Amino acid sequence: MDFNVKKLASDAGVFFTRAVQFTGEKFGQVEKTELDAHFENLLSRADSTKNWTEKIFRQTEVLLQPNPIDHTGARIEEFLYEKLDRTVPSRPNNGELLGHYMQDAAKDFGPGTPYGSTLIKVGDCERRLGGAQREFLQTSAISFLAPLRNFLEGDWRTISKERRILENRRLDLDSSKARLKKAKLAESKAACEGEAVPDFQETRPRNYVLSASASALWSEEVDKAAHELRVAQTEFDRQAEVTRLLLEGISSTHVNHLRCLHEFVEAQTAYYKQCYLHMQDLQKELGSSNGDVFPNAFSGNPGLSMASGGSSPQGNATLPQDTASAVETDTLKIEEVQAPATGTRKAKVLYDYDAADTSELSLLADELITVYTVPGMDSDWLVGERGNQKGRVPVTYLELLS
Known part of the structure; x- marks a missing residue:
């Protein structure tokens, strides 16, 4: 083992000098070189760029993978494959699994039954949704997450490293300034003591010799400190x-991240x-396949469930067959419409409404x-009943209640 004692001692000395300078700056006892504005x-x-990029990156990961605890094993596996430089095996996502389960259930229940055939159709749709999600995750990971990760793990690490070196160079520069200042003060003091004319009648005229020698030593120390200061200043300027x-280069990073953000929005x-x-x-x-058996009472206006704050447990209504025959496609005869056995809801009137004709119901x-709704009616209207009165009412004047 090559153990260099001199290098170790030199590094320890530099570290100690920097520590003394840093401590002195914290207590306000020594001067500090300030960087320009x-x-x-x-x-x-x-x-600021680093902090916000890190937050956006982490939260985007949460958005794309909302339950990281459930995928801990998968992440460990992906990490191992990445370290081994091998391709991560494809695995079905939640949507694709749901589609598989539905289609397997349909085979068990019988694909010819209404429930089984519907499970097949919904399962196929869920698999397509899962495939779309997989494509979106892959696109987002490549076009958005990867550039952000590269900045945090690449460019920012380089910037942080160079900033640490710059801080060390600054500490060395300020230490050299302090050393030169002390050497000059000592040299001045030694010079003042050496200006006195010695009395050679004294028994110890050697004091004059010692003062002259000290002055020469401090002069040499000043030259050495000045040289170290010039070197430290040069290294600091170069590192700065x-x-x-x-x-x-952060400006170029912003431009690159802006382009990636546009690609993420497009994806x-x-x-x-x-x-x-x-x-x-x-x-x-x-x-088209089940509408004659299970018509949705509010399928014509999907926004109603949101306006009411929730879906009704009686949302799917089965209309009597004589009701369907009583409704004409060209002219809806409200007086012949019968309320369905299920699918009716209570509604609160928001504004007064005056009926435009006999087919409409005035509201307070x-x-x-x-x-309730009936097949063939415009999605902006519902059939309303108040006692024995019946007529069309506009949806926008109502607040549906559960």
């Missing part, structure tokens, strides 16, 4: 320039649009009425 602004901007260039927009289209196709498919603010 522009450099301080660059440092502050870099720190290197650090400044790295800090000025998120495409993902939600694809999910909407899949659900819309599923809703149409279920409505704050009164409670019974409402």
Whole structure:
């Protein structure tokens, strides 16, 4: 083992000198070299960029993977594959698993039954939603998370390293200034003592010789300290320039992250649009196959459930067959419409409303009425009942109650 005692002693001396300088600065006992205002602004901007990038990165990970505790094993496996430089095996996500379970259940219940056939359709849709989510996660990880991670683990580590070196160079510079200042004070003191003319009649004229020797020694010490100061100043200036260039590169980092942010928004927009289209196709498919058996009482206006603060447990109504025959597609005869056995709801009237014709029902603010929907009616209208009175009522004038 090559053990260099001189190098160890030198490093220990440098560390001790820096520690003394740092402690003196904290107690206000020694001077400190201040950086210029522009450099301080660059440092502050870099720190702010690092902090917010780290927060955005962590929260985006939470958004894309909301339950990290449930995926601890998967993350450990991914870490091991990454260290072994191997491809992580593909595994189904929650949506794809749900789709598989539904389709397997349909095979067990019988694909020819209404429940089984519906499970197949919904399961296929859930698998497509899972595939869309997988594609969105992969795109977001590549286009958004990866650049942010590269900055935190690459550029920022380099900046932090150079900042630490700059701080050490500054401590060395201030230590050299303090050493030179002390040497000059000692030299001046020794010179003043040596100016006195010695009395050679004294028994100890050697004091004059000692003073002259001390003055020469301190003069040599001043020259040495001045040389160390010049070296320390040069190294500090060089390191300050290197650090400044790295800090000025934060502007390029902002431009790069801005482009990545746009790509993330585009990927998120495409993902939600694809999910909407899949659900819309599923809703149409279920409505065309099961609408005659299980019509949704409020399917014409999907915003009603949100306005009421929750969905009704009687949301799916089965209309009597004579009701369907009583409703015409061209002209809706309200007086012939019968209330369904299920699917009716109470509604509170928000504003007064005057009926425009005999098919509509006039309303008074704050009164409670019974409402329901029928096939063929415009989604902006419901059938309302108040005692023996019946007629169409506008949805926007109502607050649906559970």
